[in-house]
Amino acid sequence: MGGVLRVEPLWVETFTGLRMRRFEGLVKVVRERGGDGSGGGRPWCLPLAERVLLVAVYYRTNLTMRQLAPLFGVSTATVCRVVRRLGPLPALEPVRSSAPGVERLWSVDGTLVPVRDRTVGASSRNYRFSANVQVVVDADTRLVVAAARPAPGNRADAHVRRASDLPARCANAKVLADGAHINTGLAVPHRRRPGRPLLRAQEEGNAEHRRVRARIEHTFARMKNDKILRDCRQKGDGPHHAVQAVAHMHNPAQTG
Template identity: 75%
Template sequence: MAGVLRAERVWVETFTGLRMRQFDGLLKVVRERGGNGPGGGRPWCLPLADRVLLVAVYYRTNLTMRQLAPLFGVSSATVCRVIQRLGPLLSLEPTARPADAADRLWIVDGTLIPVRDRTTAASSRNYRFSANAQVIIDADTRLVVATAQPAPGNKTDAHVWRNSGLDRYCEGVTVLGDGAYFDTGLVVPHRKRQRRPLLPGEEADNAEHRRVRTRVEHAFARMKNYKILRDCRQHGDGLHHAVQAVAYMHNLALAS
């Protein structure tokens, strides 16, 4: 059975949201991380470039493995093995503490991702079984700095943040969060209290805070063009690998 999709410009740019040079950069990283394997075993029926394209198309379109199989001319079992093998190799590597940390501004927020695996999800305020994925972006570049292991969606952002381990990447960096991160050490808006309206200066601070913090919402919107983050069928660490891979492809598309 001959496949339709190959790692060629027309298919890469149509199905992945990446330009060809960006896809080449992704392919190079996967190869350096051991995407071809140690060798000596049964060879893959697809070259590495086509396998990386398969994983990127899966994350972008969220087609089922049975739907992807005829597009690449392989079995659905092969599609599953390719995704399981290469998915983790597309992951974003957390940014090290920058040298100019005191001058940086990062933004953190959580987003709910519907997921079928009930062991990693919980009934959430979006009325679906979802997981809470915490993401940090750089306010200037809009690039994703780090992501955390998704937590059940019934946990608050502050609770997930405290248990995510992301704070170790933020030492010395000013980090903005919304009102859900109150009492976490992050920069949050001034809170209205009963019978105490906000002062004019506090209103202005909150307006500026909202203006800057919307950048993380824009980042989520771009990341959710990859439909795997709208309804994830992966189990176990599959959602975590998907979030990290999407973050890395988002950075490639934005920076190149």
């Protein structure tokens, strides 16, 4: 039986948020990373573009593999194999640090991703079992620069960032952060102290800081249109691959 979803502009734009030419670029990236190989077994029953669409639909809708199978006219086992094989390939492209003397303005913050795997997450302040994902966003373009590997959600943002590779990636950039990152070398808001009100210039600086940092919250909201980040059923490295793929698809969608 044939599937319902095909690589057509309507389905691609609905389930990936990408224009057709951007989706073709995503397929090209997956192909260059080895996604078109059979892995030594029998050939795939779906062409590469439809397999990439299947993975995108899985991340976007968070449907179960049993629900996805009839949409693409394949078995549940095939859906599982496609997700396992191609899921890690649309990872976010690494961004090089700025050259000395060229300053970039980036923003970093953490977001909680509810997970099912208790080796990845922990009981968190959102009253769910979640993982803390630290994300760096370019404050000018609102593109995701980097996303750290998920850590248990009960860990502080500053601790998770220090334990990740984000400090090295942000070496030559000015990075804005919230008050949870105090004493980390990042640009944080001025703090009020008892009996020492903030100066007018400091208040204005905090207002500008909040205005710029709001962009990363907007980015989190757009990324979580992909429902895999609202309830991730993947285990092991699955949540990490999901965050990387969603960030990768967010960037071209943001640029149109």
